[in-house]
Amino acid sequence: MKPSLAKGTRDFTAQEVSRRKYIINILQNNFELFGFQPLETPSFENLSTLTGKYGEEGDRLIFKILNSGEYASKVNQEDWDNKNHQKLISQISDKALRYDLTVPFARFVAMNHGKLTFPYKRYQIQPVWRADRPQKGRFREFYQCDADVVGSESLLQEVDLVQLYLKSFADLKIPVTIHMNNRKILSGLAEYAGITDKLIEFTVALDKLDKIGKEGVVKELLEREISQESIDKLEFLFNQSDDALENLLQLKEKFADSEIGLKGVEELEFVLTQSLNLGVDMQNLVFNITLARGLDYYTGAIFEVKADEVAMGSIGGGGRYDNLTEVFGVKNIPGIGISFGLDRVYLVMEELNLFPEEATTQVEYLFANFGGEGIVEALKLIMQLREKGVSAELYPENAKLNKQFTYAEKKGIKNLVFLGEEEIKNGTVTFKDLTAGEQKTLSLEEFLSL
Template sequence: MASNKPSIPKGTRDFSPAEMAKRNHIFDIIKSVFRTYGYQPIETPAMENLSTLLGKYGDEGDKLLFKILNSGDFTKGVQPTDVSAENANALSTKICEKGLRYDLTVPFARFVVQYQNDITFPFKRYQIQPVWRADRPQKGRYREFYQCDVDVIGSNSLLNEVELVLIIDEVFHKLGVSTTIKINNRKILSGMAEVVGETERLIDITVAIDKIDKIGIEAVNSELAEKGVSQAAIEQLQPIIQLQGTNAEKLEILSQSLATSEIGLKGIEEMRTIFSTLETVSGLTTTVELDLSLARGLNYYTGAIFEVKANDMEMGSICGGGRYDDLTGIFGLKNVSGVGVSFGADRIYDVMHHLSLFPESLLASSQVMFANFGDSEAAFCLPIIQQLRSAGISAELYPDAAKMKKQFDYANRKNIQYVAIVGEAEMQKGEVSIKNMTTGNQQIVKVSEIQNYF
């Protein structure tokens, strides 16, 4: 009886060498840009204490946390009355002390508070690690995926927001992805809730309007009504969240609509500062627009919020983030403001793959392969191969003295451009015959000249 093939959980993926070459291309470019702006790398554990994670992402986020059962008898202390759908969160805290991280921002806040005496503020860090969400898998949405976060914490300056826009622009320019950066401000959203008389329902409003691109304005309005937002307030919100025009025109109209809201006007002023500062920067290749439907459902944002869309492919956000004034306060460190964005490496990969934006050269495992004719020829080739490797030229020796067709097929499948052929005649003359696998041309090169040849 045939055994079933092994498999992996839905929403997770294996990556082949070719896929890893492309993923590393994305990571390398992102890291290089982060470093040029003075950001330093950190890493945090895959699992955090559940108390660190719960309550930081809103009710919807809490439901998507992967929780880890306690070791041993995890049911110890659990009462029959604890086991009910209404009591799910309370039960999970009794049988689970740890959870897989949902994002990199909350662990970063925990890191800052834990090591506050050892780090220099403003603290500029980047972090590239996987995160986990118990979401329903679908196109562009996975249960395990990588985030590439860049944050600065310990500074209120809006120059940090401007710098993040420049980082986003440079990353996607180098990757060859045409994008639009959408920006809003949670203070403006708070002002909207205030002027329509629904301050208590700010979270309900932001969670709903954040879905406008996915489900449309009618479904958003229905959700707002279901959450208890009055019909009058819903009608007042329409012209605001569907505002059209240039960034300056939108802000001018908003300043009139939110004239009675102090927090709303503060958000407008912040956005004016960000846009006016960006106008002084030359070479910006990305469109930056004020989008009032952008809410980003996470509770901890307090100022500017960002979302990046690919222009040439239908895909969810490929980068997003914002300003969070209160996050470290949850862990006991008050009045430390931070701002950051997260690049969604998996979605960026899907966009680049769909648009054929990866360089073909990424697929080559080695620049040159030395054919194997036997033990003596292999022994002759090894010092030459080591010399090339020392010079930073990727080279390998086919491990077996197989037929040449088999060795050439191997080189072709691995996209190796050159095959070096060394038989008895070449050994006696101190030469190497190099075949270009793309053109079929063959050239004789002295061993002493081979490094210069490549």
């Protein structure tokens, strides 16, 4: 059988793993600088934990796990014959791979809230799975890097997360723009257009604007039984100015009769103003009134981060979800969180050639194998280098020197070391810098002190 990868998954080479570690280390360092603590949750959850938290489309993308044993023998024959997949799922699957890190985090908080100190700040860097259609920057298995705060309603958390985003991407040297909106503003727009009962349908369609354009969104709204009259009232959404505060002022007028809409404008104004007071360049922050993020659990601020110089979807996103733990029977624990898309961040850095040389792990010294007693002396010296934290290895076979050179070059090893009879007799080490092409002979002490 010819080996193949499951669609939407990848193998990672040594260089790719090293570069991913480089990104993760920068993010992890910033998470901890901002006071977040690490958490890990299982790769799969009870299906009931995940279902109903991501909206209708999200639920379809959850990878279900078949029950172990004779799962088919317990299926209702009528449901099987009718191919009623909704009823069949509950009979053959009660577990699923996690779709994101936020819902498992909410489940953890609900189970452990009596032991946690609030506000509780956690970060989590783990893989998630979605049965999505693979394309550039979109995989079925990918890593999320999340930072969340629960137990605080303060809008200063939003301001702090904006700072976390900007510092992290500045450290990665990726120029970005943070798009911001507020779900209360979207609720206000639904009130203004008289489609409060269609809020979810409205936000799901609006969230696709950058993918399907205005015409596509309007078509989908009509298909979801939203009237042309209501759509006409929302025409201004597609003609926003570049001035965020001016757009908010326009909204205040339209939201004169919408308490929730005005509340959303007030919250967003606070976050934008405080960010400006902290010296954030307004070019890095955009009020994007059409940003919806199609997840049902957001209740306030929502964020999406776009790379300025690469045509790709968002490389980060998040928002406030004040009611998420309620579905697990625990009320009054407000939360807000952001996520970094590791795989997309990697693709952006690769395209912009932003990875430094140290982001690739390389062996510092390869010791040539000449056979005989030199092998033991080489191994002793390799042990001393490793104790100093310097990577080194011995070529395993007494092969032709050309073959050993080729191995070193292909593996990207920096130096080839020669410890022959002459060097052992004189207490010296000869090595060749394979990048510069220079060869040196040093005393053993000098070599170990490099």
